[in-house]
Amino acid sequence: MEPTLFRFIWRHSKREQIMVLLLTLASFPFLYMTLELPKIIINDALSGEAGPHDLGFLSVSPVSYLMLLCAALFVLILISGFLKMRVNVYKGVLGERMLRRLRFQMMDRVLRFPMPQFQRTSQGEIVSMVASETEPLAGYIGDAIALPAFQGGTMLTILIFMFVQDPVLGLAATAMIPIQAAVIPRLQRQVNQLGKQRVLKVRRLSEEIGESVSGIRDIRINGTARYTLSGFSQRLGEIFGIRMSIYHKKFFMKGLNNFLGQMTPLSFYAIGGYQVIQGDLTIGALVAAVAAYKDLAAPWKELLNYYQRMADSNIKYDQLHEQFVPDELLEKQLQYCPGTEPFALDGVISLNNVSLASADGVPVFSNLSLTVEEGATIAITGTDTTARERFVEMLTRITPPTGGRILLGDQDIATIPETILGPNFGYVGPDSYIFNDTIFDNVFFGMKTTPDLAGDGGKPTLSSAQVKDDKEAGKLWMKEAEASGNSIDPYTADWVNYENIGALDQQDALNWWLQVIEVTGATETLFKLGLDTVIDPNEYAGMAAQILGARQYIRQRLTTRDQEHFVSPFDYQRYNTYASVAENILFGTPMDDRLATSQLAQNDYCHSVFKRFDLVEPIQEIGLKLAEMLVEMFEDLPPGHEFYEQYSFVDEEVLDRLPKILRQVQSKGRSSLSLDERNLLASLTFELRVERHRLGLIDEELQNRLVELRHYFHDNLPVELRDAVAMFDPHDYNPALSIRGNLLFGKVAFSLAGAKEKVEALIDEVLEDFGIKESVILLIRDLDAGVGGSKVPTLGRQRMALGRALVKRPKILIANAPLQAMAIDQRDVVRQRIRNLLPDTTIIWLDQDIVDDSDVDRRFEIRDGRLIETIDAQSDVAADMTKPTAYGNQTETADLALADDQSAEVRLLAQVPIFAHLQPQQLKLLAFTAERLQFEAGEAFYQPGDQPDGVYVVIDGMVDMIRGVRGEEMVVATLGPEGVIGELEVLSSISRVALIRAATKVSALRIDPMVFINFVRNDPELAFAVIRGIGLRSIGRADEWRQASKDLEDKAGAAE
Incomplete structure (x- = not known):
């Protein structure tokens, strides 16, 4: 990057600036003639002799002489205008090319x-510097040499013309220029310094606005809006x-300039x-001189403006x-080394x-x-998250060490280009970013x-080049990219280097990705997304x-297993209580917005x-009751809370309208x-x-009426709406x-315990039999991940980041606290799977702890x-920290009559000790977001090793908590x-x-x-x-455990 803007x-x-200069110089003779011809017209054609005019050859x-002179003036104006247009267009293109180069x-x-x-x-x-602050430079760069040459040359041409007419008028025209040249720059320098201060202040303002937006929750929760606005x-x-x-x-400078500029015409007239x-x-000479001076004012003004723009642009560039x-x-050669093909590095670190x-000189690591x-697995633990991150940054060369060397084999990592290091290194950590692209592109x-230039994807990205086989547009794109010093690599080409992982093509790579998905434990998650x-x-x-x-097989197997009640099928004659x-009403799904729910x-x-x-009235009345409920439940939640998206019928914008509607109705x-x-x-x-x-608003009578309405709706559906719904x-x-939905042709009866899990397992089983499970999983490759992976759950983002590191078969894998949303023991299982998947890869695994x-x-x-080597045995999670906790009456069944609507659930939650202090709207929100399940006697809620799927609150019935002791089941507690x-x-993610x-x-x-x-x-x-x-559980259960163990020992002794 050049130290000065001019350089x-x-x-x-x-070359381009010289071309603009030549075009500018070529326009001056025509400019002079456009000034001379009006004088000739006035003095010769209008004020001259009345007889014929001798042109030497004619x-x-x-009248003909006048018309001939006017025609000549017209041609000169056309030529001068054309040259000026070409110069301006060329300057514009030049400025944009240079702006593109600068931003690149x-x-x-x-x-x-x-x-x-x-x-x-x-x-x-x-973002502001690259996108906004560079924008004004484009106009100046195009004018940097051409404008002073053109306007200065124009001004000089006019002055020469005026001196030719009369030297005294020439002196009068130039009399004020020295004064302006002496005063204006001084004032401009002061303005420039103020402009520099303004840029810094605006940049700081932008940073504070960004901080306020990012910290809006803290501002609102702490009530510091007044303080924040004061700073703003x-x-x-x-x-x-x-x-x-x-x-x-x-404006003092402009006023002074205008005042001095008006003095010259006054001297002309005098x-x-x-x-x-x-x-x-x-x-004629006087009129021509006055007209010429009017033309002189414009270039002089342009030169003054140019001086201001030059000063501003230099400040911005500096x-x-x-x-x-x-x-x-x-160094550039460490980022990309042209002509260097990737090769496998030594796995020894x-x-x-x-x-x-640190930047302050405080030691972080000393003499490590x-x-x-190669091929080893080392684990590095520690509670100091910052130290782990700095260690990883050194290993990945993000932050070079301040002393010593890191070697890969016999090569210093500081000398290896990223194009070589990247394919050999796999990194995943809490800072791994998910881009706003498809899942495939992220993984x-x-x-x-390396772009595949021979593939179908290698097309230019210009809108004018989107038509297939448009070679001319492709050449234009390439030419402009090269002229701007930009990359000429086609962004839309297939950039994935399949050879690095030994894949023949994309399908081969996708098959490998499926193995990676299995290792990260994401198969079922991605299968569900598919x-x-x-x-x-x-x-x-x-x-x-x-x-x-497969739909028919699923229905048959549900019937065979006596599980057909797990799916509520779509039946034209019945209301489906699990559907909206x-x-x-539609008995189908909308194809577009014409019959969308909204x-x-x-x-x-x-x-x-x-x-x-x-x-009409009943539907609106039910909606009014829903609005009251939604406002009460969500009114205390901060803006942007995830509950809005997950559990509300409407978005925040609509939800904000509901209180006003309720007040108006009241x-x-x-x-x-x-x-x-x-x-x-x-x-x-x-x-x-x-x-x-479960609000009790749609009773059986209304359900029957809606079924009747459905029949009439479809029997009389207008022709123009028949393609608006897929029945x-x-x-x-x-x-x-x-x-x-197509597989089940119905809705899962999620209120039945285990229905969702068993139906999902059946779908998995059937699609596996049909051989299309993997195809369904791969459908997710084109799904949009959102900005920062916002459309993907937290664990999904972490698995995607880990998959990105694994899919390229790295020589060295560095995993810093991956899969934090997963239980600790499950993270260990994933690491062991990685070792089986990549047996030759060197694995460096960093985490707070390892079980x-x-x-x-x-x-x-x-x-x-320091790095302290440990020889500790495998650590176990303390038993007291893993026992389930039970609150409330554990031995007696409460006598509670439940209604069919949600209010009974709210009353129940209010009686649970840990929820008793919650406000009514909080209890309603808790009940609204919860699922109500039914369990038959002997049916398991969950088993050891299952992932936590939620917190259960018993409504009715009795539940046993069972632990295995010496190979036998022991009931450690009973809950009512x-x-x-x-x-x-x-809470513990275990x-x-x-x-x-x-x-x-239950x-x-x-x-x-x-x-x-x-x-x-x-x-x-x-x-x-x-x-x-x-705490109460830990104390109260100790005696139960001792007594249960004693009973088992007595039982074992009696058996002997």
């Missing part, structure tokens, strides 16, 4: 910044003060008029250069007296020495090292046909059908609502699911329904800046209504440690793990109640 311009656009009449250089440097630079410069500042006001005031000073100086009266100057030329910038200090043999991101995918049966005709065949009201109430035909069945009645507001209430009703929401047909594939280290060759602990089960495993089994027929609520964790995080009383329960 940058001259180095990268010297004699013409006065800046982005190239961002990718090579040392890590401390990102701590000194925020993301918002970098301070920054705005500082910018305002600088702006005021700029305006005073800037001096020139006097000479005309004396006969020393013709009137500030950008200061930020983008940091110390310890990664050696640290020779490696030290690292370690050798990791294979680490293999995108089942949720909507496919076009025309594009996937073979798969659609197989799914229809809208789905029951549009049903607004559709004229739908409204007429509702009116015919007298359901004060003026429902009739006062607008049509749009009534339709909004109706749309809430259409989202309601009887079994899911449920047992013999056809529904193109608007997910694969799961099972049977696969680890060496184990270290980071302690006080109000009993809480399994919250400790949820696998289930006990068998929980229904002793009688009804229970299952609270989603993330819901429970959110409540605990935001409610100190709830957290204290949980801790208190753990």
Whole structure:
């Protein structure tokens, strides 16, 4: 990056600048003639002799002579205008090319910044500098040489013309120029300094705005909005003060310039008029001189503006250069070394007296020495998260050590280009980023090292080049990229280097990815995502046909296993209580927005059908009750809370409208609502699911009326709406329904304990038999991950990051606290699978702790800046920390009569000790987000080793908590209504440690793990109640354990 703006311009656009200069010089003779011809027209054609005019080769009449001169002037104007247009277009293109080059250089440097630079410069500042602060430079760069040459040349041409007419007028025209040239630059320098201050203040303001947006929850929770706005006001005031000073100086400078500029015409009229009266100057020459001076003002003004722009641009470039030329910038040849093909590095890692200090000089590590043999697994633990991160940054060369060397075999890691290091290194950590791209592109991101120029993807990305086989556009794209110093690699090519992993093609790589998915434990998760995918049966005709065949097998096997009640099928004659009201009305899925749930109430035909069945008012009334419930439950949640997306019928914007609607209904009645507001209430009703929401608002009578309405709806559906809904047909594939929906042709009866799990297992089994399970999983490759992976659950993002590191078969794998959303013991299982998948890979595994280290060759602990090798046996989680906790009455069944609606569940939760202090709206939210399940006697809630699927609250019945002691089952506790089960495993992220089994027929609520964790995080009383329960359990259970163990020993002795 050149140190000055002019050097940058001259180095990268010297030829183009010279071309602009030549075009500019070529225009000056034509400019001079356009000034001379008006004088000739006035003096000769209009004021000259009345007779014919002799042109030397032709004699013409006065009128013909006048027309000939006007025609010549017209041609000169055309030529001059054409040359000016070409110069301006060329300057514009030149400026944009140079701006493109500058931004590319800046982005190239961002990718090579040392890590401390990102701590000194925020993301918002970098974005602003690259995208916004460079924008004004484009105009100046194009004008850098051409404008002063053109405007200066224009001004000189005009002055020469005026001196030719009369030297006195020439002197009068130039009299004020020295004064302006002396005063204006001084004032401009002051304005420039103020402008530099303004840029810094605006940059700081942008950073504070970004911080306020990122920390909005803390601002609102702590009530510091007034303080935050005060700081914002301070920054705005500082910018305002600088702006005021700029305006005073800037417009004083302009006023002075205008005043001096008006003095020259005044002298023309005085001096020139006097000479005309004396006969020393013709009137034509005076008119031409006055006209020429008017033309002189424009280039002089342009030159002054150019001076201001030059000063501003130099300031901007100097500030950008200061930020983008940091110390310890990664050398270009270490980022990308052209002509170097990737090759396998030695898997032996050696640290020779490696030290690292922070930016403040505080030692982080001192004289570390370690050798990791190729193919070995070492584990590094420690509670100091920062130290682990710094250690990983050294190993991956993100942060170079301040002393010593890190070797791969006999090569210093500091000398190996990223193009070689990248394919050999696999890294996953808590900072691994998921890009706003497809899942496939994210997983294979680490293999995108070389574009396949021969493939179909190698097309230019210009909109003008989107037509296939447009070779001319491709050449244009390539030419402009090269002229701008940008990469000429086609972004849309297939960049995945399949050869690096020994894959023949993309399909071969996808098969390898399936193995990686299995290792990371994501198979079932991605399989479920694949089942949720909507496919076009025309594009996937073979798969659609197989799914229809699998649908019949699933129904048969459900019947054979006496599990057909686990799926509530779509039946044209019955209301499906597990489907929404809208789905029951349409008996199908909308194909577009015409009959979407949010549009049903607004559709004229739908409204007429509702009116015919007298359901307009009832639907709105139910929606009003739902609105009251939603407002009460969600009113205390901060903006952006995940509950809005997961459990609310509507988004936050619509939810914000509901309180106003409720107040208006309370004060003026429902009739006062607008049509749009009534339709909004109706749309809430259409989202309601009887079994899911358990509100008792859709009774059996209303269900029957809705079935009758459904028949009329389809019998009389207008022709223009028949393609707006894909009806449920047992013999056809529904193109608007997910694969799961098409397989089941119904809804899972999720209120039946185990129904969801057993149905999912059956789908897995059937698709495995049909040989399409893997195809279903691979459908997810085109799903959008969202910004930062926002569309993927936390564990899914972590598995995706781990998959990215594994899929390229790295020579060395560095895993820093991966899969934190997974239980500790499960993380150990994944590591052991990785070792089996990649037997020759050197694995460095860092985590806070490791339970099972049977696969680890060496184990270290980071302690006080050193690596301490340990020989500890496998650690076990203390028994007291893994026992399920039970609250409430554990020996007696509460006498509680439950209603069919959700209010009974709310009353029950209010009686549970750990929830007793919650506000009514919180209890309603807890009940609303929970699932109600039914268990038969002897049926298990969960078993040891299962992943925590929620916290259970017993509504009715008795539940046994069972542990295995010496090969026999022992009931350690019995819970009745109000009993809480399994919250400790949820909070600890560990696998289930006990068998929980229904002793009688049981009804229970299952609270989603993330819901429970959110409540605990935001409610100190709830957290204290949980801790208190753990303590009471630990004390109260000790005697039970001793007595149970004694009973078993006595029983064993009697048997002997």
